[in-house]
Amino acid sequence: MFKYFEKYGCNLTFSTIVLVLAVMPVLFMLGILSGTSTLLFLGKCIAFAIVAIGLDLIWGYTGILSLGHGLYFALGGYAMAMYLKLQATGGNITDFMHIGGLTELPTIWRPFHTLPITFIMIVLVPSILAWIIGYFIFKTRVKGVYFSIISQALTWAACSIFIALSPYTNGNVGITEIKSIFGSIKGGANQGNLFFLFYMSLATLVGVYAFSRFLVSRKFGKLLVAIRDGENRTYFSGYPVSRYKNFIYVLSAAFAGIAGAIFVNFNGCITPSQMTISYSITMVIWVAVGGRGTIIGAVIGAFLINICEYNLSSGSTVEIWQYIIGAIFCLSILFFKGGLVGLAQEKVPLFMHKLAAKASKA
Numbered sequence: 001m002f003k004y005f006e007k008y009g010c011n012l013t014f015s016t017i018v019l020v021l022a023v024m025p026v027l028f029m030l031g032i033l034s035g036t037s038t039l040l041f042l043g044k045c046i047a048f049a050i051v052a053i054g055l056d057l058i059w060g061y062t063g064i065l066s067l068g069h070g071l072y073f074a075l076g077g078y079a080m081a082m083y084l085k086l087q088a089t090g091g092n093i094t095d096f097m098h099i100g101g102l103t104e105l106p107t108i109w110r111p112f113h114t115l116p117i118t119f120i121m122i123v124l125v126p127s128i129l130a131w132i133i134g135y136f137i138f139k140t141r142v143k144g145v146y147f148s149i150i151s152q153a154l155t156w157a158a159c160s161i162f163i164a165l166s167p168y169t170n171g172n173v174g175i176t177e178i179k180s181i182f183g184s185i186k187g188g189a190n191q192g193n194l195f196f197l198f199y200m201s202l203a204t205l206v207g208v209y210a211f212s213r214f215l216v217s218r219k220f221g222k223l224l225v226a227i228r229d230g231e232n233r234t235y236f237s238g239y240p241v242s243r244y245k246n247f248i249y250v251l252s253a254a255f256a257g258i259a260g261a262i263f264v265n266f267n268g269c270i271t272p273s274q275m276t277i278s279y280s281i282t283m284v285i286w287v288a289v290g291g292r293g294t295i296i297g298a299v300i301g302a303f304l305i306n307i308c309e310y311n312l313s314s315g316s317t318v319e320i321w322q323y324i325i326g327a328i329f330c331l332s333i334l335f336f337k338g339g340l341v342g343l344a345q346e347k348v349p350l351f352m353h354k355l356a357a358k359a360s361k362a
Contacts, residue, residue: 010296010341014209017299021046021202025195036186039198043266044304047259048201052286052298054255059284060292061216062248063228066141067280068151069256071158072126074275076257078162079125081175081270082109083118088178100167108168115181120334122261123254134246141242152277156320159275174271179263201262205299208255210308212295224248225293285329291339300340 024042029032051073057062085094091113094104111117121301137147162169169175177186185194215221226234227241235241264270274278282305290301305325312321336343 007315008270010294011213012298014296017303018202018206022199025198027295028191035193036191039194040185040266041306041310043198043201044263045303046198046205047263047303048265048283048286048306049207050262051256051259051283052290053208053301054252054259055283055287056292056295056298057212057216057224058248058252059287060298061221061224061228062245064233064245064249065145065148065284066151066249066252067148067277068155069252070275070277070280071155072130072253072256073260073279073283074162074270074272075126075129076260077264077270077274078175078260078266079112079118079122079171079257080181081160081178082112082262083115084178084181085175086112090224096170096173096308097167102167104232113226116169122257126253126257127250128175130250131246132180134249135242138242138245138249152280155275155277155280159272162272162275166219169272172272174269174273176269176271178264178268180268191330197265201265204258204262208258209295209299216295220244285325287339289328289332289339291341291343294341296340297339297341304340 021042024033024039026035028039033039049305051069055066058066076169086109086352091100091105097106109119126130130254133151135152137347142150163171163173180193182193182196184190185197216224223234223239223244225241228243231241260274262273286301287298288301289305290299291297305328308328309325312318317324332339338345
């Protein structure tokens with residue numbers, strides 16, 4: 001039984017998480033959960049888990065530490081927000097465009113009139129940008145801390161551009177007062193829309209997790225680990241390392257864009273704050289605490305850290321909650337390098353062996 005758990009433990013854990021999430025709307029309908037805030041929060045956590053999985057693929061498996069994935073997350077979020085805003089205005093220009101001096105809808109907004117094209121842009125825009133960045137960086141074999149610094153710098157530059165182009169993006173305020181793709185999800189009269197959105201997002205998380213597990217369980221995943229543990233050796237073995245790195249980087253950016261689009265539906269707005277360096281570093285914390293190189297660790301970390309933040313950012317801990325989250329991250333890096341999943345993988349076998357030894361003696 002232990003060998004079975006060791007082999008399938010990650011999938012069993014993920015299945016448990018999905019089952020718990022799937023029950024939440026039912027608890028709401030039964031009146032056990034009051035208000036829609038819990039479902040809205042969990043919907044955002046689902047989005048965070050998706051972007052965390054993408055980060056785990058490039059950092060945990062490939063050894064590429066990106067501190068700029070907030071850029072791709074925000075690009076997907078802005079793409080979805082632009083579509084939702086146009087639905088709210090009937091395809092006309094927005095109030096902030098009027099204030100910015102625009103008299104007609106900008107060309108960059110026009111593709112977002114229809115939902116199918118919007119879905120394509122949510123994936124395509126982050127992917128193309130990531131491919132361009134990755135092509136030049138990985139081709140020249142830039143890696144390690146240098147890549148992390150470059151990703152930070154690009155994110156900061158993009159955030160500054162979005163703020164400066166206020167007639168097109170509404171600057172610091174961002175795109176606000178938008179509904180979900182199914183309409184309003186607030187209030188008891190719209191709970192059907194909320195449930196539909198929630199389950200669709202949960203299904204997306206399941207799909208992203210299953211696809212990621214499929215990739216890392218094949219030869220492709222072993223090559224990613226080989227690149228992480230010995231890039232030069234893999235390179236001189238004849239493998240096109242830069243292509244593998246660029247592919248996984250683009251894939252993680254696509255996941256981040258999808259996550260951003262889901263987040264906007266639950267959050268009702270998108271701002272440049274989701275594109276900042278600090279937001280990207282927070283994403284890295286999710287993966288580090290949960291356990292990198294496991295996929296399931298990214299999911300656990302995303303939910304756990306955000307649940308802690310949700311509960312600590314109010315009440316008596318409102319002024320110190322960020323220090324608490326930082327302390328959790330530091331402790332994980334210093335003492336639990338494998339995160340919570342690594343700790344479980346180390347301690348659970350010992351515990352099971354002890355139980356087996358006691359049973360055999362009895």
